[in-house]
Amino acid sequence: DAMVIQNPRYQVTQFGKPVTLSCSQTLNHNVMYWYQQKSSQAPKLLFHYYDKDFNNEADTPDNFQSRRPNTSFCFLDIRSPGLGDAAMYLCATSRDVASGRGLTDTQYFGPGTRLTVL
Amino acid sequence: KQEVTQIPAALSVPEGENLVLNCSFTDSAIYNLQWFRQDPGKGLTSLLLIQSSQREQTSGRLNASLDKSSGRSTLYIAASQPGDSATYLCAVRHSNYQLIWGAGTKLIIKP
Numbered sequence A: 001d002a003m004v005i006q007n008p009r010y011q012v013t014q015f016g017k018p019v020t021l022s023c024s025q026t027l028n029h030n031v032m033y034w035y036q037q038k039s040s041q042a043p044k045l046l047f048h049y050y051d052k053d054f055n056n057e058a059d060t061p062d063n064f065q066s067r068r069p070n071t072s073f074c075f076l077d078i079r080s081p082g083l084g085d086a087a088m089y090l091c092a093t094s095r096d097v098a099s100g101r102g103l104t105d106t107q108y109f110g111p112g113t114r115l116t117v118l
Numbered sequence B: 001k002q003e004v005t006q007i008p009a010a011l012s013v014p015e016g017e018n019l020v021l022n023c024s025f026t027d028s029a030i031y032n033l034q035w036f037r038q039d040p041g042k043g044l045t046s047l048l049l050i051q052s053s054q055r056e057q058t059s060g061r062l063n064a065s066l067d068k069s070s071g072r073s074t075l076y077i078a079a080s081q082p083g084d085s086a087t088y089l090c091a092v093r094h095s096n097y098q099l100i101w102g103a104g105t106k107l108i109i110k111p
Helices: none
Strands: A004-007 A010-013 A019-025 A031-037 A044-050 A053-056 A064-067 A073-078 A087-094 A113-117 B004-007 B010-014 B019-025 B032-038 B044-051 B056-059 B062-067 B072-077 B086-095 B098-101 B105-110
Touching: A004 A087, A010 A019, A019 A031, A019 A087, A019 A113, A031 A073, A044 A064, A073 A087, B004 B086, B010 B019, B019 B032, B019 B086, B019 B105, B032 B062, B032 B072, B044 B056, B044 B062, B044 B072, B072 B086
Parallel strands: A010 A113, B010 B105
Antiparallel strands: A004 A019, A019 A073, A031 A044, A031 A087, A044 A053, A064 A073, A087 A113, B004 B019, B019 B072, B032 B044, B032 B086, B056 B062, B062 B072, B086 B098, B086 B105
16 A cells, blocks of 8 residues: 555664654655654644755754655654654655645655654 | 644543534635544544635545634544544644644543
């Protein structure tokens, strides 16, 4: 089945030790998103890619970076994780239905990666 | 600034009851509204998406309505089952790719 896959599902890292989370999709969607979700809170958008164009949210810390080497894969790099970065990280994809004018279809989410920082 | 509110924050009902979850938003200039389900420790599953030109969408026992003028959406769940227990989030697409999220309603269906 077409889907959004995230690896690993659970990631433990040490304070300050870089970590990379991965997301892959078989939906061939041109837009990919990374969200951070803390317990009992709504997801918070960190950034998104429209094709290879990177769009960073204004309040996303510099500690968070992303790479999208091709349509199918997207990575979230946390350069120096702090205790406050412990959260669920969700990857999502969607299809642009308006030729770049910013209207997209339903967002499809992966199962998430739960990050623990020791 | 668009804000999305979901009330109540938690709801517990006996199995078999029909129920309504509420979502309100402050700016009626939206592209669409989407309802998601999230099971504990899991990702989000899209349930229904309503375009701004639509009034409602149905999928099985679920029916979502949209009233842009009043800034409200409801998710109606018919004949609730224990498997419906989850957190339900609504999200509004206010502009371009940004989704504005509610904090969710935690639903518990008691057998």
